Amino acid sequence: MLIHQDMKMADVVHLNHHLLHVINRFGIQLGYGEKTVSQLCATHKVPLPFFLEIVNTFHDPSYFPLESLLQFKASRLIEYLQQTHSYYLEFRIPEIENYIQRLNNDSSFDEAIKVLLLDFFGQYSHELTVHINKEEQRVYPYVLALEQFLESERSDQEQLELLKAYSIHEYEEDHENVEDKLFDLKNIIIKYIPSPKDSRLLNLILHEIFELEKDLNNHQHIEDLILVPIVEKMEIELRKSTKRTK
């Protein structure tokens, strides 16, 4: 069942509680009362179609975003993607790290294994941070500059040359798979860690990793299916405008 504008926001969460974080990223916090999706979007000045597409893409991975999504402004999409980035770096990653640290209280656990896990997760979070920084410092500014240029008078030749030197496809190729390590960590914990006396904390860690993975997959899905096509469209427009000035 897809999420539609007349549903109560509370029912959306009852239907799929994984959406809570996604809803938060639009600035919509708990305490929905009886308000519907469209009412809350209006209150928080979130464009309704944009909210629905993003939430449904997360809710149903086989849901393919509508053509209309390509009409959205890249800057709005980037704002959302940045929200998810800071959610990973400021909340989810430290939280998992915290749980792994808490293994220290379990004396039945071999010291070396705790260190191994923490190290491995440390490597992962470093890679994720590098990847995110690259997007935020190189890719997003390019997309924003492109959008700004197309909305302007398009007379700045210098800016035009600068933009033409880059393409979103370089970024696609650059889109290395940061998820492999997370995948490995799941199997290491599920299959290869010597059975502890009490698995509850490890269960919790696994649960968090599965959640993070689901979120990251969706994040990449949105970049590949929505952001990249929007930018491609802008790049075609840019090339057209080059011809006009020549």
Next chain:
Amino acid sequence: MSELVNILIIEPSYLVREGLKTLLTQTGLAFRVEETAVINGSFQKLVEKHQPRLVFINTLLLHSHWHGNRNKAPFQKLQIIGLTWSDVPEGVLSHCDFVLDITSSKAILMHHFVHFITKLGLINDEKGSESISERESDVLRLVALGYTNNEISERLFISVHTVMTHRKNITRKLGIKTVAGLTVYSILNKLVESGELKGRASASIE
């Protein structure tokens, strides 16, 4: 996953068609489905158009539309599964590879589905649980220590191609893709000592 399997469903009942698709999804088969409630024209034309590997067809429709030879194109390469409510119309049995009683329980239906899907080799039932061989663990040890494929091939006197095959199998069996992950596995399973890693630390950074 292997490529999508074409499936054709010819059945008047919407509910039966939906139920079939639901069960097919649950088998884990990757498929693409064409469905129709009626046969416009001939059964043979439908088959030629969609080129299915599996055809689910209502036996009454099959009975009234069958003109052809099971041993000739386009029928010899596909599996025909007749769908029946109760009695199978006379003469239809010989055209079907299998007859499915749609009033059966879910467990029985699933059992039949998995049976003919594996029989066709549409799902490879490879043993995912097999553990790694001695040779693979030699390779794994060196991977964990940070050796490159070239170095491993020289040390073990095998080709680089063989090293890569071993690595693929290791990853498939363990469910671990990265060098760092394989290193953790090797330490946990005492294939390497964490002390050994120190000397090669720089080599393991790709």
